[in-house]
Amino acid sequence: MSRMTLALFTVCVIGAIILALVDRATRAPIAEQQRQEVLRALDSVLPPHTNSADQDSRTVVVGDGSQVVLYLARRGDNVVGTALAVTAPDGYSGDIDIMVGIDRGGRISGVAILSHAETPGLGDKMTTDRDWLPWFRGRSLTDTQWGVKKDGGDVDQFTGATITPRAVVGAIHRALELCASHCRY
Template identity: 40%
Template sequence: MIETIRKNAVTLALFAVFTTGLTAVVNHVTKPTIVHQMALNQKNLLDQVVPTDLYDNKIQQECYLVSDPALGNSAPHALYLAHKQGQPVAVALETTAPNGYSGVIQMLVGADFHGKVLGVRVIEHHETPGLGDKIELRISDWINSFIGKVVHGADDKAFAVKKDGGEFDQFTGATITPRAVVNATKRTALLIETLSGRLSSLPECGDAHE
């Protein structure tokens, strides 16, 4: 009986060592591929909010951190800076809409330093399928309605959903979600306007965003 238990224990121990080693090998082999794929996905997202013909630098490597209440919370948000012939021309800035129907909505807003929105993408949300999820590009092209829009100051009434007197469509049966996205985009674009003179003082993201 004791011998059987001992054999089983040894077998289990050897199996644990084998599976742990195999997992470590697989992780070592696949990690570069995963990192590369994540970088490609990130670059693709950045290209959707800041057109590539506007800049000539490696935007992913120009990453800084911004903390401001206009971004929906007090957490640091990543800012990716686009240069053209050495001059900053636009940014892609992570932002948060804290007041979605089902919670926070994480976004990426591209804009220049004159209030012009170049593109918006929703990175993460928990909105209602069939209603609020129309903020996703794969569901609807509504998110592209921001392209080329200019925010004319904090009192710009046009930069709002139509139900609030603005020019952006709301969704049938769901106004809270698009309102949250529109307002977050407006706040973020207005903040970006103020950043051109502060870029040199922003902390770098570090290796996590390179």
């Protein structure tokens, strides 16, 4: 083996060993962080419950063949609500992942944004405006026109940003429809 090959080979082997060790050390903490993140979102959108909703879920296959995880909120033995994560693919920059909690009556119990890359100061008002997401609480498929005001719906858009609210409203509407056909109590 030439000296060049040996040198590169050695560097790669050492690098691989370091990465294997670091991966082993960080895998559990990373998984725990991600679980906590989901759990925090679930607790914030579901009606008051007594179980760990992230460990109480079932997966359903929806119309277009994709899988959706339904997280169940229980108080004692009763299922009091369902949460599901939906993705708005039509935001201003990239996907917006949203957790929607829905109670037994098909009314929204809470909405949380899991991740987004919307413009700071414009699109991200959906998370910084304290009144916007809570506005959805208590609304259902039948009592609300699901669209932004510009499109003839009931939902406020923000000054200078219509695309983000439109995408979010569409995704929440889709979550309600999914739940209407898949949530079982």
